[in-house]
Amino acid sequence: MARDLKKLIQEMTLEEKCALLGGNDFWHTKAVERLGIPQFMMSDGPHGLRKQDMEGDHLGVNDSIVAVCWPTACATASSFDTEMIGRMGEYIGNECQAENLSIVLGPAVNIKRSPLCGRNFEYFSEDPYLAGEMAASFINGVQSKHVGTSIKHFALNNQEYYRMSNNSAASERTMREIYLPAFETAVKKAQPKTVMCSYNRINGTYASDNEWLLTKVLRDDWGFEGFVMTDWGAVDDRVQGVRAGLELEMPGDTSENDAKIVEAVKNGSLSEELVDRSVERILTVLYDYLDNKQDGAVFDRDADHEKAAEMEAECAVLLENNGILPLDGTKRIVYIGGFAEKPRYQGGGSSHINSSKVVSALDAAKAMGRDVTYVKGFPADKDELDEAEFTKAVEAAKEADIAVIFAGLPDVFESEGYDRPNMDMPACQNKLIQAVAEVNPNTVVVLHNGSPVETPWADDVAAILEMYLGGQGVGTAADALLYGLKNPSGHLAESFPFRVQDNPSYLNFNTDPEQCVYAEGVYVGYRYYEKKEMPVRWAFGHGLSYTEFVIDNIRVSADTMDDDGTIDVTVDVTNVGRTAGKEVVQLYVSDKNGTPDRPVKELKGFAKVELAPGEKKSVTLTIDARSLSYFEEKLGGWFAPSGKYGILVGDASDHITACTEISFTTKKQVPMRMDTSITVGELLMNPVTAPVIKKMMNEMAGAGPVDFSEPDPMMEAMMRFMPLKSLISFGMLDHGKMEALLAVLKAEYEKA
Numbered sequence: 198m199a200r201d202l203k204k205l206i207q208e209m210t211l212e213e214k215c216a217l218l219g220g221n222d223f224w225h226t227k228a229v230e231r232l233g234i235p236q237f238m239m240s241d242g243p244h245g246l247r248k249q250d251m252e253g254d255h256l257g258v259n260d261s262i263v264a265v266c267w268p269t270a271c272a273t274a275s276s277f278d279t280e281m282i283g284r285m286g287e288y289i290g291n292e293c294q295a296e297n298l299s300i301v302l303g304p305a306v307n308i309k310r311s312p313l314c315g316r317n318f319e320y321f322s323e324d325p326y327l328a329g330e331m332a333a334s335f336i337n338g339v340q341s342k343h344v345g346t347s348i349k350h351f352a353l354n355n356q357e358y359y360r361m362s363n364n365s366a367a368s369e370r371t372m373r374e375i376y377l378p379a380f381e382t383a384v385k386k387a388q389p390k391t392v393m394c395s396y397n398r399i400n401g402t403y404a405s406d407n408e409w410l411l412t413k414v415l416r417d418d419w420g421f422e423g424f425v426m427t428d429w430g431a432v433d434d435r436v437q438g439v440r441a442g443l444e445l446e447m448p449g450d451t452s453e454n455d456a457k458i459v460e461a462v463k464n465g466s467l468s469e470e471l472v473d474r475s476v477e478r479i480l481t482v483l484y485d486y487l488d489n490k491q492d493g494a495v496f497d498r499d500a501d502h503e504k505a506a507e508m509e510a511e512c513a514v515l516l517e518n519n520g521i522l523p524l525d526g527t528k529r530i531v532y533i534g535g536f537a538e539k540p541r542y543q544g545g546g547s548s549h550i551n552s553s554k555v556v557s558a559l560d561a562a563k564a565m566g567r568d569v570t571y572v573k574g575f576p577a578d579k580d581e582l583d584e585a586e587f588t589k590a591v592e593a594a595k596e597a598d599i600a601v602i603f604a605g606l607p608d609v610f611e612s613e614g615y616d617r618p619n620m621d622m623p624a625c626q627n628k629l630i631q632a633v634a635e636v637n638p639n640t641v642v643v644l645h646n647g648s649p650v651e652t653p654w655a656d657d658v659a660a661i662l663e664m665y666l667g668g669q670g671v672g673t674a675a676d677a678l679l680y681g682l683k684n685p686s687g688h689l690a691e692s693f694p695f696r697v698q699d700n701p702s703y704l705n706f707n708t709d710p711e712q713c714v715y716a717e718g719v720y721v722g723y724r725y726y727e728k729k730e731m732p733v734r735w736a737f738g739h740g741l742s743y744t745e746f747v748i749d750n751i752r753v754s755a756d757t758m759d760d761d762g763t764i765d766v767t768v769d770v771t772n773v774g775r776t777a778g779k780e781v782v783q784l785y786v787s788d789k790n791g792t793p794d795r796p797v798k799e800l801k802g803f804a805k806v807e808l809a810p811g812e813k814k815s816v817t818l819t820i821d822a823r824s825l826s827y828f829e830e831k832l833g834g835w836f837a838p839s840g841k842y843g844i845l846v847g848d849a850s851d852h853i854t855a856c857t858e859i860s861f862t863t864k865k866q867v868p869m870r871m872d873t874s875i876t877v878g879e880l881l882m883n884p885v886t887a888p889v890i891k892k893m894m895n896e897m898a899g900a901g902p903v904d905f906s907e908p909d910p911m912m913e914a915m916m917r918f919m920p921l922k923s924l925i926s927f928g929m930l931d932h933g934k935m936e937a938l939l940a941v942l943k944a945e946y947e948k949a
């Protein structure tokens with residue numbers, strides 16, 4: 198029987214209702230014992246449970262229950278496998294059921310604006326389409342177990358520097374195209390039960406007070422049905438928060454702010470209806486969990502550990518390989534680097550998990566009975582050169598057929614709470630990698646890091662395998678990939694620039710404690726490097742395999758589309774190598790109409806497909822008008838001009854192998870200001886006004902100082918930027934004719 202929440206709310210006193218709008222303690226909502234409303238518990242997230250039974254904190258300081266650390270988002274995004282991350286969500290949802298958790302605090306979908314953000318390991322991508330699809334699948338997976346999610350951190354929280362107070366200043370177009378769509382896709386495709394608002398301000402207003410963000414965008418535009426909670430302590434003006442659409446303040450005890458809400462209702466500055474609405478939204482979510490509680494759900498840590506290791510093998514990205522990989526186990530192989538015994542597999546802060554076990558590459562090698570030797574060479578936890586270890590490692594590399602160096606960023610290099618000062622690997626590691634590569638041409642580097650690093654030795658080594666922060670099964674996965682038991686199939690969810698200085702946010706990242714200006718606009722990641730034709734070390738979408746694939750034979754279900762239409766784009770993918778493997782098919786769209794200020798191309802579809810040697814499969818991806826559109830601020834909405842669009846398919850942003858073109862027609866019009874400040878060029882570009890202005894120009898031929906009777910490209914180019922009012926100044930039109938012209942233009946424009 199459905200619960201009558203409205204009736205329940207009617208039975209509550211104002212104080213009881215306001216109390217429900219804030220947490221009780223670090224992880225619980227408040228109870229109303231008189232009415233039988235229990236407390237509900239939530240926990241971090243995102244890649245496993247950080248349930249704190251004892252003392253809570255939001256920085257991962259105190260212990261939590263033993264749980265499984267799944268691969269972190271930087272790794273899972275590289276899988277480009279929505280089905281896989283959906284399954285991970287199901288396992289985590291099941292773990293929540295077993296641990297009586299109503300909500301897991303994740304996924305985290307902030308865009309990787311800079312490689313330096315300390316928290317990038319928790320985020321998916323520099324690309325909003327990929328981040329949104331991964332997030333939606335994860336949410337659907339968790340919520341299929343009747344456990345809520347909290348997609349975070351809403352919004353424009355792309356740095357740790359002054360994250361609790363900083364103002365993120367961005368244009369609406371930048372927000373709508375880059376920083377909001379991952380949330381939008383998740384809301385539209387998966388309805389996360391909750392959204393967590395970020396600490397920072399957005400164009401001057403704290404996220405927690407921001408009605409535009411929490412109500413206009415989230416609910417009115419996207420149709421969000423759950424409730425919004427604060428990030429831990431991200432409340433500003435609690436009463437304004439209620440008005441803006443912030444339902445729950447976390448953590449507790451929030452009694453002082455609860456009392457402010459009571460007072461505001463009593464003095465008439467806040468409507469009680471808004472309080473009732475907030476309570477109803479919160480209870481709807483919490484009772485959905487309670488009413489579907491799976492009593493007796495069990496959480497099998499060992500089984501989940503195995504799955505975490507299997508998933509990590511789908512995530513790791515083979516960046517370089519001259520053929521040395523997969524390793525020939527009969528060769529003399531030396532493992533070098535502290536990460537071989539102590540892999541870095543998760544990041545610091547609120548997502549830090551008390552892992553049930555951790556398998557290193559050395560553990561895995563031992564379990565597999567591999568004959569490898571090991572020299573530490575450098576420590577995994579700090580940048581410290583140990584001369585004796587260094588020499589020992591170089592000597593061992595000389596003796597061996599193959600040297601595998603397990604490298605990466607120590608914990609202190611990247612974490613929630615602060616950003617990285619640069620993109621460097623520890624100097625001791627760079628030095629040893631270089632020295633080993635000099636003595637052994639068969640040097641393989643295995644990386645453990647949460648975001649891009651500079652790799653000055655990349656051209657000198659034989660192979661590079663990027664594990665990212667791969668969860669507690671990372672060693673098993675590395676072993677399987679290195680020896681070819683699994684075929685690498687991850688592709689980069691972010692660009693690796695050569696140098697941090699190349700990154701588009703470089704001049705505006707962590708420069709001002711007050712404010713961060715998103716000056717690069719929509720040119721984030723590959724959108725920037727492509728526009729600038731700037732080479733990168735590894736491009737977005739790049740990832741190698743032990744086999745080879747061909748993507749070709751592109752065809753479309755139609756070659757024209759309108760505002761309401763869709764087009765299916767199909768390609769063939771063939772495994773032309775000798776090993777089974779998985780390919781990531783990526784579809785990009787490119788505006789061919791000379792529309793100013795658009796990226797060269799943007800990801801609008803992808804699929805991961807498994808193929809036996811010699812096997813061929815067709816993959817179909819669907820695009821619609823939104824796939825072609827940019828956010829037109831003048832329209833306050835999405836717009837793609839009528840014209841041609843390139844459809845580009847490949848297996849990396851820099852490896853497109855199948856292209857075609859489609860035509861698009863739209864009924865939408867970008868509003869034009871029909872006054873004397875409009876330019877001749879603007880009128881010529883619009884198909885509705887162009888005939889009117891052309892006619893006028895023909896009529897003017899010979900009149901005034903400008904002669905239009907002969908084609909004159911220079912004059913035409915200058916006229917493009919001439920406002921109508923200047924035609925009067927230059928004696929080409931008088932006021933009467935101008936009025937008449939404007940009247941005709943307006944009439945034509947309104948008719949269309």
Ligand code: BGC
Binds near residue numbers: 255256302
């Ligand atoms: C983090 C959130 C986290 C919360 C609770 C905050 O500091 O930003 O991501 O969910 O703490 O631990």
